[in-house]
């Protein structure tokens with residue numbers, strides 16, 4: 001029997017990322033029991049082949065692997081820790097894989113509590129956006145023991161194309177924060193260049209292609225152009241809905257700065273990027289995709 005057919009999975013958090021990830025596990029043959037606080041999110045995943053549980057505790061009953069994809073540290077700690085947390089309910093030997101982007105220190109806290117209960121834990125945040133989640137091509141950055149990662153690899157491969165072992169517990173989150181701070185800065189830089197181009201009378205499609213193939217080329221120009229109409233299927237071309245929320249990016253850059261304070265690293269552009277995403281959020285755009293930051297630089301991109 002294949003790993004997929006024999007391994008019951010409990011999946012908590014079925015939002016923009018978790019929803020398609022849970023569906024990919026179900027498609028790969030894993031018996032997935034899933035839960036989200038949002039009935040709408042549950043409905044989509046039920047249509048994708050998973051069974052919907054009545055609660056998080058119900059979702060993990062009998063699970064050999066538990067996957068979570070929640071917004072932030074407080075949600076993950078709230079789900080797993082304490083007398084009523086899920087760790088207290090899981091059978092020893094159960095593998096817990098948290099793919100949310102959270103503080104490395106939080107990941108280590110949950111890892112320690114899991115280990116103390118005889119459970120296995122990996123922090124395994126992802127990159128690749130909602131399109132990558134739907135296509136099953138995410139990049140996983142993993143913190144934890146090599147043997148545990150080997151055990152999780154078949155399951156991770158049903159959701160992603162690249163797996164990097166970043167180090168011990170919390171290292172996956174550290175790698176993710178470095179990546180997202182860079183992405184936050186790149187999106188602002190790309191927005192600024194495209195806005196300058198517009199003021200010079202350049203066509204944003206032509207300019208995007210010029211920069212994509214020149215030394216300014218980067219992921220935002222390849223996959224996630226912030227100007228409406230330049231690229232199909234990206235949040236900018238559907239009113240900045242779906243995708244990766246501004247408030248989630250603000251959280252990630254905040255976590256990167258917090259981590260930098262702890263380690264003594266110098267991150268001046270990260271600091272400036274956080275201020276810009278915070279202003280954008282304060283202006284009421286926290287729920288829009290983070291590429292809408294172009295509206296802060298040029299209100300009519």
Ligand code: NAD
Nearest residue numbers: 013015016017018036037038070071100101129130243244
């Ligand atoms: P989202 O807001 O779309 O989804 C989060 C889901 O968690 C929601 O459906 C919410 O109802 C659910 N939830 C919250 N608390 C819960 C609880 N206690 N029990 C059950 N469900 C609960 O967020 P998302 O875009 O899917 O992002 C999830 C995580 O992945 C975040 O940490 C984010 O930073 C990270 N991430 C997002 C992207 C992206 O492109 N959206 C890419 C990489 C990483």
